[in-house]
Amino acid sequence: xxxxxxxxxxxxxxxxxxxxxxxxxxxxxxxxxxxxxxxxxxxxxxxxxxxxxxxxxxxxxxxxxxxxxxxxxxxxxxxxxxxxxxxxxxxxxxxxxxxxxxxxxxxxxxxxxxxxxxxxxxxxxxxxxxxxxxxxxxxxxxxxxxxxxxxxxxxxxxxxxxxxxxxxxxx
Numbered sequence: 001x002x003x004x005x006x007x008x009x010x011x012x013x014x015x016x017x018x019x020x021x022x023x024x025x026x027x028x029x030x031x032x033x034x035x036x037x038x039x040x041x042x043x044x045x046x047x048x049x050x051x052x053x054x055x056x057x058x059x060x061x062x063x064x065x066x067x068x069x070x071x072x073x074x075x076x077x078x079x080x081x082x083x084x085x086x087x088x089x090x091x092x093x094x095x096x097x098x099x100x101x102x103x104x105x106x107x108x109x110x111x112x113x114x115x116x117x118x119x120x121x122x123x124x125x126x127x128x129x130x131x132x133x134x135x136x137x138x139x140x141x142x143x144x145x146x147x148x149x150x151x152x153x154x155x156x157x158x159x160x161x162x163x164x165x166x167x168x169x170x171x
Contacts, residue, residue, distance in 0.1 A: 002074035003070075003074065003096055004069075004070065004073055004074060004075060004076065004077040004096060004097070005027055005029055005074065005075060005076060005097060005166075006023060006027070006076045006077070006097050006098075006099050006162065006166060007070070007076075007077045007078075007079060007093060007096050007097065007098045007099065008020055008023075008076065008077065008078040008079065008099050008101055009079050009081075009083075009084055009093075009098055009099070009100050009101070009140055009143060009144065010081065010100055010101035010102060010103070010140055010150075011081050011103070011108055011132065011133055011136060011137075011140075012081045012108065012112050013103065013107070013108040013109075013110075013111035013112040014081075014101035014102065014103045014108065014111075014150050015101050015103070015111075015150040015155065015158060016033070016078035016079075016081075016101055017033060017035075017078060018155040018158075019101065019150070019155045019158040019159055019162065020033065020076050020078045021155075022155050022156050022158075022159035023076050023158070023159040023162055023163065024075055024076040025159075026159050026160070026163050027075070027076065027163065029074065029075030029076055030073070030074075030075035030076070031075060031076045031077075031078070032069055032073045032075060032076070032077050032078070033077075033078045033080075034062065034065040034066050034069050034077070034078065034079050034080045034083060035062075035065075035078075035080045037065040037068070037069060038058070038061045038062055038065045038080065041061055041064075041065065042061055046058070046080075049061065059082065059085070059086070062080050062082060062083050062086075063083065063086045063088065063089060065080070065083075066079050066080065066083040066086070066089045066092075067088060067089060067092060070089070070092040070093070070096070071092070081132075081136070082136075084136065084139045084140060084143060085136070085139070090139070090143060093143050096145075097145055097146070097166055098143050098144050098145050098146070099144065099145070099146045099147075099148060099162055099165075099166070100140040100141060100143070100144035100146070100147045100148070101148055101150045101158075102140070102147055102148065102149050102150065103149070103150045103151050104151055105129070105130065105133060107150070107151045108129065108133070109126065109129060112129075146162065146165045146166060148161055148162055148165065
């Protein structure tokens with residue numbers, strides 16, 4: 001099977017779910033999200049998996065969904081934000097057109113809404129989010145072929161920029 005034409009990585013709230021569909025439309029390919037795959041495989045929402053079954057069960061489902069999608073999907077693929085923590089997923093990403101959607105703390109905090117429960121930031125939301133960003137940012141940066149700042153752009157503008165960058169940077 002042909003590898004993905006773009007793999008979107010980044011923290012929650014960076015814009016993977018929002019930019020994926022317009023990017024796929026611009027590139028004339030299908031869009032797939034591994035978080036949706038995880039929910040389908042478990043038969044319940046991702047937030048319920050995390051709460052009911054625990055983080056380790058969620059991470060195993062996330063790893064399996066990412067590995068399967070990276071092998072099977074030839075369009076635009078949005079990986080769950082924690083999928084990059086797995087060494088096997090990191091190996092599968094090598095040589096692929098990986099796009100890191102970067103955003104600053106304030107943008108992410110606003111987009112995910114720290115005043116409501118969200119699976120990826122349980123407990124102390126601000127502290128957990130900061131720790132998550134500090135832990136994952138170096139991985140996102142290392143794995144990315146292209147990095148795009150998402151703070152001030154809407155999904156269509158991001159899709160246009162990513163399309164241009166993929167064409168320019170990956171040829």
